[in-house]
Amino acid sequence: MGIRIYLNGREHVVSPGLSVAGLLEEKRMRPEVVVVELNGRILAKEEYGTTFLREGDRVELIYHMGGGAPPAPADEQAR
Amino acid sequence: MLVVRKSLFEEIVGHLRDELPNEGCGILAGKDGVVMKIYRIANVARSPTSFLMDPREQLDAMKEIRESGLEMVGIYHSHVASPAYPSERDVRMALYPDATYLIVSFQDRERPRARAFRIVGGEIEEEALLLGGGEGYGDKDLPERT
Numbered sequence: 001m002g003i004r005i006y007l008n009g010r011e012h013v014v015s016p017g018l019s020v021a022g023l024l025e026e027k028r029m030r031p032e033v034v035v036v037e038l039n040g041r042i043l044a045k046e047e048y049g050t051t052f053l054r055e056g057d058r059v060e061l062i063y064h065m066g067g068g069a070p071p072a073p074a075d076e077q078a079r
Numbered sequence: 080m081l082v083v084r085k086s087l088f089e090e091i092v093g094h095l096r097d098e099l100p101n102e103g104c105g106i107l108a109g110k111d112g113v114v115m116k117i118y119r120i121a122n123v124a125r126s127p128t129s130f131l132m133d134p135r136e137q138l139d140a141m142k143e144i145r146e147s148g149l150e151m152v153g154i155y156h157s158h159v160a161s162p163a164y165p166s167e168r169d170v171r172m173a174l175y176p177d178a179t180y181l182i183v184s185f186q187d188r189e190r191p192r193a194r195a196f197r198i199v200g201g202e203i204e205e206e207a208l209l210l211g212g213g214e215g216y217g218d219k220d221l222p223e224r225t
Contacts, residue, residue: 009145033174035134042134060138065120065154067169068102068129069161 021048080207081195095157102130107153108144153179163194173198
């Protein structure tokens, strides 16, 4: 019997005892590039392995959005 | 193709100009490549050469977009002193293959330039960027290309 959670707003069934880290692994999402919100709270990355999903949990998984300009010429010379 | 109503495009440019000398960033919401709403997101990097969206604001925006029945059609940010072309960092952090990446360059601050790209698996492909004058986006409303 699985556990029903809401993943990015959609119903999703996971195995009992699955951690957030396990969920990321299932979704093939690298922990270092994601933000995880569980029931309205953003989790610290250190919590992923110790936080286990429960019936009715609301989980939001998003990727960090970032980037920026190319290095300035001085930065390139410094390499 | 990314279609942006001219007033919204001006709002994007205005937001990014407000963030100078740092880079600015935000999310484009809409449907089928047509931008209907923009979300200004704080750049927690607070840097002239990089951006990282505030995770809380990003989460809230993405949930609101979903709940309003729209989609995230794109992500916008500025390059303060370099061309409107994805940097290596932009490519590395482009993790939404279905999104269009709109980059506005302020290399010439009087005349910002914008270009749109799809970035998938490290490959950059330019997309047409069309500024619509009206709400209908018929051919007559799409005469301009930046």
